[in-house]
Amino acid sequence: MTRLSLTNLPVAPAVDPRALSVGIVHLGIGAFHRAHQAVVTERAAVESGETRWGITGVSQRSTAVRDQLAPQDGLYSVLERGLGAPSVQVIGSVREVLTVPEDPEAVVARIADPAVAVVTLTVTEKGYRAAGAGLNLDDPEIQADLTGRPPRTVVGQLAAAIARREEPLTIVSCDNLVANGPFLRKLVGDYFDALGKVPEAFEATRFPASMVDRIVPATTDADRGEAARLLGVRDEAVVVAEPFLQWVIEDDFAGDRPAWERGGAVLTADVAPWEQAKLRMLNATHSMLAYLGALRGYETIAEAVRDEELGGLARRLMTEDVVPTLTPPDGLDLAAYGATVLERFENPALKHRTRQVAMDGSVKLPVRMLGTVRDRLAAGAEPRMISLAVAAWMVYVLSTQDLDDPQADRLKSAVADVTEPAKLVDALLAVDSVFTPDLRDSTVLRDLLVDHVTALTH
Structure with missing residues (x-):
């Protein structure tokens, strides 16, 4: 069976991927992001007609997602499994995947790109390398980033990019942490304090809190077979999700943002x-x-x-x-x-x-x-x-x-x-x-x- 790609596209994405430019960087491009934030971003683009909110995904460890998506021109499908018959949707919002082990400098450069206005994160609780209410400065990876190597930790990547930027940036944590936005701001501030220099751009950076919810189980061979049956092509990057999706975001942005509320998100003063x-x-x-x-x-x-x-x-x-x-x-x-x-x-x-x-x-x-x-x-x-x-x-x-x-x-x-x-x-x-x-x-x-x-x- 032929593989999903822009030339083998039985179910076209709602937005032409070739028309999208990158305006979002997402750290932690696992199955959850592809079944959640990327879906809301695609829905928002359909409703608003904006094409500037394509996504660069970043994998902190593995090349697996990049290797799945690259032969498919960044396309993948979301297989929804509810109580009725399953359904499938092809998503084209992810335009690029970078991997930290291969090129950590490229990750910082992409976040620092003036065209990028928003960074989102799903790196799990442990990816923040926190100790209590602050950054774990004894963490060997944090220490290594502080010594000047191209950063390999999430906090290090964000700090290095903020230091290079002149345009305001909004960083949206989507992990299950209490007051995740303010918490991430504190971690990045701790990092700058450890460096001994806080750039002016940090003050303008916004860290809105957000809350996400969708059950995204691990994809099985049976899921891949089901997606292939529904699509008529093979998708090596299919992700599975329940029909339910929720994203609540604090309305506190430094600059432009996608019209996520038109894609199903809730914008609120208090998350x-x-x-x-x-x-x-x-x-x-x-x-x-x-x-x-x-x-x-x-x-x-x-x-x-x-x-x-x-x-x-x-x-x-x-x-x-x-x-x-x-x-x-x-x-x-x-x-x-x-x-x-x-x-x-x-x-x-x-x-x-x-x-x-x-x-x-x-x-x-x-x-x-x-x-x-x-x-x-x-x-x-x-x-x-x-x-x-x-x-x-x-x-x-x-x-x-x-x-x-x-x-x-x-x-x-x-x-x-x-x-x-x-x-x-x-x-x-x-x-x-x-x-x-x-x-x-x-x-x-x-x-x-x-x-x-x-x-x-x-």
């Missing part, structure tokens, strides 16, 4: 309430189901949520512990949102693997779960359900041989030779990069964790 609802309801429930599901041998989130007991626990997590801590944004019914979350997780067409969602727990726990724990404790409540989710992570750390986590060595060392529930709880509560002293010293939380770990391991 925080939307972000809190998503992190604490959807993301925390996703993680809870991943850990409990994996411990029960379920391969996918859909299998886990269809387990009557686990589905009930997920529902109780949101209603009993999370909702009382939230102030809903205008237009969002929390009860209805919670029901939608579970409906999406139950979608059998999405093979979202429990182990994929369970990865990087040491970074995800603080932003997805521990704020809820603190708020419930501060209210004098017993955070029973959210502590079960934390306990499930602890047992998962103990029982998983090839733990996929940036702190895997530290975590596995902490639980080495642990045989009793109380000792497991104490060993992991002592990991200060995850748990703060207020949580470590809470007897209410510790007792709950010991009870849950005991139940999960017997």
Whole structure:
């Protein structure tokens, strides 16, 4: 079967890719970006008629995406799997892919290009190389960037490009971090402080917060076969997604931007309430189901949520512990949102693997779960359900041989030779990069964790 390209185009993109010039750089061009921001950008271009918002994607490590897209003239398809028949759409917004290991200087040059007005990021929580509320200046890669090599870290790349620019730049974090825009601004500021020189352009740079939501499971051979059947050509870069898509962006831009609101995004003065609802309801429930599901041998989130007991626990997590801590944004019914979350997780067409969602727990726990724990404790409540989710992570750390986590060595060392529930709880509560002293010293939380770990391991 012939391969998707501009000369083999059975389903044309809504915008002619050849007419697009690059105005956006996206750091972290994985499946999520291609199924989310690139789709909204394409829809916005259709509605506005603007052709200046093509995307240069940047891969921080692998050449895989570049190698998939280059023979296809940057084209790829998004296979939507819902409860009905699957559908496919060809996207042409990505006009170029750069890879940091091959040419880190080209990445900085592209961000510094005057034609580029917006940078977006999906580099996962660990890609920010943070330590607490600031940049981890002891990180060897950050140290190497600070010594003057062509930067290979995201913060280093942004700082180097900002220092070269005269035109204002807007940098939009799309990762699951609390107040991700201000947080990224702080990291870049820490980097400049470490260099001993803050360029004037940094003051004009905008870092709006944003919140993203779409389930994008790993693509399988069956998905590639389905896309080929629907397209009539072979697509080596197909990405899979649910029909649901949400992007809420703080309306704080330094200059021009795509008409993303015409592509389905929400522009707002305050992202925080939307972000809190998503992190604490959807993301925390996703993680809870991943850990409990994996411990029960379920391969996918859909299998886990269809387990009557686990589905009930997920529902109780949101209603009993999370909702009382939230102030809903205008237009969002929390009860209805919670029901939608579970409906999406139950979608059998999405093979979202429990182990994929369970990865990087040491970074995800603080932003997805521990704020809820603190708020419930501060209210004098017993955070029973959210502590079960934390306990499930602890047992998962103990029982998983090839733990996929940036702190895997530290975590596995902490639980080495642990045989009793109380000792497991104490060993992991002592990991200060995850748990703060207020949580470590809470007897209410510790007792709950010991009870849950005991139940999960017997």
